[in-house]
Each structure stands twice: as structure tokens, then as C-alpha cells.
Amino acid sequence: MGDDVAVSLDLSNYELLWPAPLFVSEGERVLRSTGSWQARATWLMTEALAGTTAVADFEDLPDHTAPTADPWATTATGWGAKRTVMDQHDWFTELINRGTELRHAATPRPYWPQRRGTGLAHDGSTARDTRRDFARLIGEFSDNGYLVEVFGEECVDDHSELPDASEVIGRRLGIPDLWPLAPETWDELAFYGLIEVFHDLVSRPRIRHYHSYSGCGWHHSEFHNGPARVLYQWKVNQLLREADIEYELAAEGEDLGRLVAVTDDARSQLVHRALNDSPPDTTASVRHAIALFRGRDTSAESKRSAIFNLARILEERRALIKEHLHKKDEGALFQIANSFDLRHSNASQQREYDEAFLDWIFWWYLATVELTNRLIASRGLEVETDRPF
Secondary structure (H helix, E strand, C coil), X not given: XXXXXXXXXXXXCCEECCCHHHHHHHHHHHHHCCCCHHHHHHHHHHHHECCCHHHXXXXXXXXXXXXXXXXXXXXXXXXXCEEECCCHHHHHHHHHHCHHHCEECCCCCCCHHHHHCCCCCCCCCCCCCHHHHHHHHHHHHXXXXXXXXXXXXXXXXXXXXXXXXXXXXXXXXXXXCCCCCCHHHCCHHHHHHHHHHHHHHCCEEEEEEEECHHHCEEEEEEEEXXXXXXXXXXXXXXXXXXXXXXXXXXXXXXXXXXXXXXXCHHHHHHHHHHHHHCCHHHHHHHHHHHHHHHECCCCHHHHHHHHHHHHHHHHHCHHHHHXXXXXXXXXXXXXXXXXXXXXXXXXXXXXXXXXXXXXXHHHHHHHHHHHHHHHHHHHCCCCCCCCCC
């Protein structure tokens, strides 16, 4: 008898609509679940993969976990050889294990009218309307049950009164009558406010079931806001980038889910390391400094306050800095905070400088905080607080 031949999954027909790490994380959770894991898997693929191909392939496979299934089922591939039949669990496990190999669904290449420059945008206007795009995005989240936890959903068997969605939003934003969404009425305040509010409202239902009585429709349950917020940040930030809006939703920090100024990848990684690798006694100060600096409504004053918070951390680590930096470098680091209008206000301080200076000193100080974090972690150092400068 020949050896069994392993069956490998062909990923070429599947395209991701989600960030790959989120898809893998939610898929691993499905595999750990008990009971109706297939329904959870189907719902995840319906949401996260383009089209219906993956769900159809999954449903065509045998379920060897079913009581009547034959666990020894095989398909003959010729005399003396057998080919193992991949069941639903095997198939879904491989899909999740190889989730990072999936390509993302891409926008179709421009069609003839767009290439000729005579076509209308997809919303019927001559220019992209980001507010309408955002309203459509919220409509997709709503259709998939992401607002059910806060807004509820109608059922023919349940006559309970649902929360007033407009009041829910209005209590948070202080702006009435924003639901149903009417993007043509929004000013910038309402638009950016709604972006931040819905970040806090979305919650992913991990289970859905169809209520057929009187055509009631899908009902959703087992909500979790963690994956919903990751997906929301990813989709909204994509929309903002495409519209050349220089803000993004913060994915971590004190300002999580709030619009912040966009930075390059290197600085974004620096922020990530500073937020996640700071010792517990300085984490709050670092988070607050970053939130002050990168907020959408930041000012020169808030930037100075951000620098002041970082300077306090460096002040406490002055002995460590003296040990590892050249004396002139260490002196220059602290001279800036004393010689310019950053901390103390007196006649000898230099006040006439471009605001870009604040950006430069913030990133220099944050990089120095991150450097000292690594020194502390790698050597197990205890920071000895030096004299105030």
C-alpha cells in the first residue's frame, strides 16, 4: 500500500478584507471554541474574506467531528495509494495557520471611463467625498452587527424598546440628531467627532444565527470590542490616507481611538516602543506626553507640556545618562530644557524660535527615553534619581 499523500490548501482564490494578524487571532479563537465552531468559522470567513468562495469550499468538506462521520474516510487516487480527505477542521486550521500568506483584496484597476478622465466617482459626484465613504463604512459595520451591543436589534419575538441611537451618540458628542447618518449635513467638528465616537461603540459579534420566523433575519451575540476596534482603526485609517487627511486613529496609548497627527513609520515604531517598553513607574508619564504632543487639537503649549513630562523622566535618569553619554552630550540634553522657554519662565530664556523646534526636541527626548528604557531592561538597572536641573 502506498503512503497517504498530504493535501495542501490552495490560497490563490481567497482575498483578505481584514488585517492578517486580526484574522489569524480571531481564527485561533474559533479553533479553541467548543460547540458550533463551524458557525463561528463561517461567520469569520464571511466577514474577513472577499466573496463567498472560501465559505463554499469549507462547506463542501466533510465534518469528521459529526457523530455519523466516518473518521477513516479516504479518496482513492489509484491502485495501492490513498489520499487523505481534508475535513473542515483540517482545512480551517491550515487557513488560519497560513493566514499571513493571504493577499489583500485590491481595488480594481481603473476602467475605461476613469482612465479617460471622464467618469464620475463611485458616489456620483465629480470628487471623492470622504464623509459619504465613512457613512457607508459605518453602514457595513452596522449590517454586520457591530452596533447591536449599544443600539440593540429588532426581533419579531421581542417587543422591548430599543435605545435611541441618536441620543446615545448625542450624549457622547454633545451634538443632537446625528443618527441616522446624514454626511451632507456634517461640519468638520461632527465628522471627526463621529469617527472617534464609533471607535468606542463598535463591538464584534462572534456568533450570529438566522431567525427565520416571519423573515426576522440575522441576530448577533457574544460581543467583544477588542477585535472590532482593531478592524475599525484599520479601515478608517485606510480611508483617511486615501483622502490625504493627515490624521489617523491612535491604536494605543492614552489617546487610543482618538485622531492624532500622522507620523512616518520610524517615529510610529518609536512611539510603540516607548508606550510598551517603559518601566511601570514612568508608563503613565510617557503615555500622557505622547497624547499631549500628537493630539489633533495640539498647540505649542501642549507640546511644551509634553516635553516637560519627558524632561522629568530624563531628569530622574540623569545619573544613568551621565554614565553612558559623553559629558558634552549629556550637558546639551539638559541645557535645552533650561535655556529655552520649555520649563522655567524667566527673562534669560530664549523665546523666539519656530514651533518646529518643539517637534525636534520632543522626538529627541522621546528617543532618549526609549534608549534609557533599553539600558534599564538589558542590565536590570535601578534608576537613581539625580538632582533636579
